[in-house]
Amino acid sequence: GDSVTQTEGLVTLTKGLPVMLNCTYQTTYSPFLFWYVQHLNEAPKLLLKSSTDNKRTEHQGFYATLHKSSSSFHLQKSSVQLSDSALYFCAPSSGGSNAKLTFGKGTKLSVKS
Amino acid sequence: ETAVFQTPNYHVTQVGNEVSFNCKQTLGHDTMYWYKQDSKKLLKIMFSYNNKQLIVNETVPRRFSPQSSDKAHLNLRIKSVEPEDSAVYLCASSPGLGVSYEQYFGPGTRLTVL
Numbered sequence: 001g002d003s004v005t006q007t008e009g010l011v012t013l014t015k016g017l018p019v020m021l022n023c024t025y026q027t028t029y030s031p032f033l034f035w036y037v038q039h040l041n042e043a044p045k046l047l048l049k050s051s052t053d054n055k056r057t058e059h060q061g062f063y064a065t066l067h068k069s070s071s072s073f074h075l076q077k078s079s080v081q082l083s084d085s086a087l088y089f090c091a092p093s094s095g096g097s098n099a100k101l102t103f104g105k106g107t108k109l110s111v112k113s
Numbered sequence: 114e115t116a117v118f119q120t121p122n123y124h125v126t127q128v129g130n131e132v133s134f135n136c137k138q139t140l141g142h143d144t145m146y147w148y149k150q151d152s153k154k155l156l157k158i159m160f161s162y163n164n165k166q167l168i169v170n171e172t173v174p175r176r177f178s179p180q181s182s183d184k185a186h187l188n189l190r191i192k193s194v195e196p197e198d199s200a201v202y203l204c205a206s207s208p209g210l211g212v213s214y215e216q217y218f219g220p221g222t223r224l225t226v227l
Contacts, residue, residue: 043218099212103156
């Protein structure tokens with residue numbers, strides 16, 4: 001089955017600094033890759049997605065580039081804000097018409113002032 | 114703006130009791146899902162339905178049974194709860210089954226089994 005590995009545990013940063021959250025995946029079929037963000041006591045929601053090799057995708061200041069050669073889809077932001085403190089999930093989706101998301105274990109980002 | 118609704122928000126019950134959770138989406142989507150998010154925040158898919166038909170049934174205990182009356186509703190019943198069932202149960206929907214579709218999540222139902 002599909003699998004995904006993310007930066008483990010907690011990442012703590014001071015606001016204004018850059019961040020990169022790692023995501024590598026293994027899928028049987030060519031996947032779509034998603035990043036979901038979950039703020040405290042809220043539902044996960046889509047941050048960005050991509051299926052195009054070597055093309056940067058951006059949303060709300062976050063960006064990621066899918067690299068199929070290395071099976072990676074790292075999430076980056078050049079300057080984190082306090083409001084970015086949340087749990088971030090990387091999730092590949094593959095399997096054709098019966099596709100399902102396979103969520104990683106999540107990376108908790110804590111931004112301090 | 115919430116478009117996937119779940120009830121109840123919280124439920125506390127004793128081991129062995131039966132519980133039911135409800136989910137409704139107003140997005141006109143064809144596909145709905147149940148996920149379990151445990152205390153370590155791991156998100157695991159349990160079931161998915163497409164137009165009231167069960168599509169994915171992951172390895173979950175038989176005491177869990179989903180039910181769909183129409184494509185906008187997906188309920189979850191747990192026949193005889195166990196302590197390890199304590200978790201947040203998240204309902205989600207998507208336009209269809211394809212790989213590119215975003216999933217929209219509800220706020221979740223937090224179950225505590227005493």
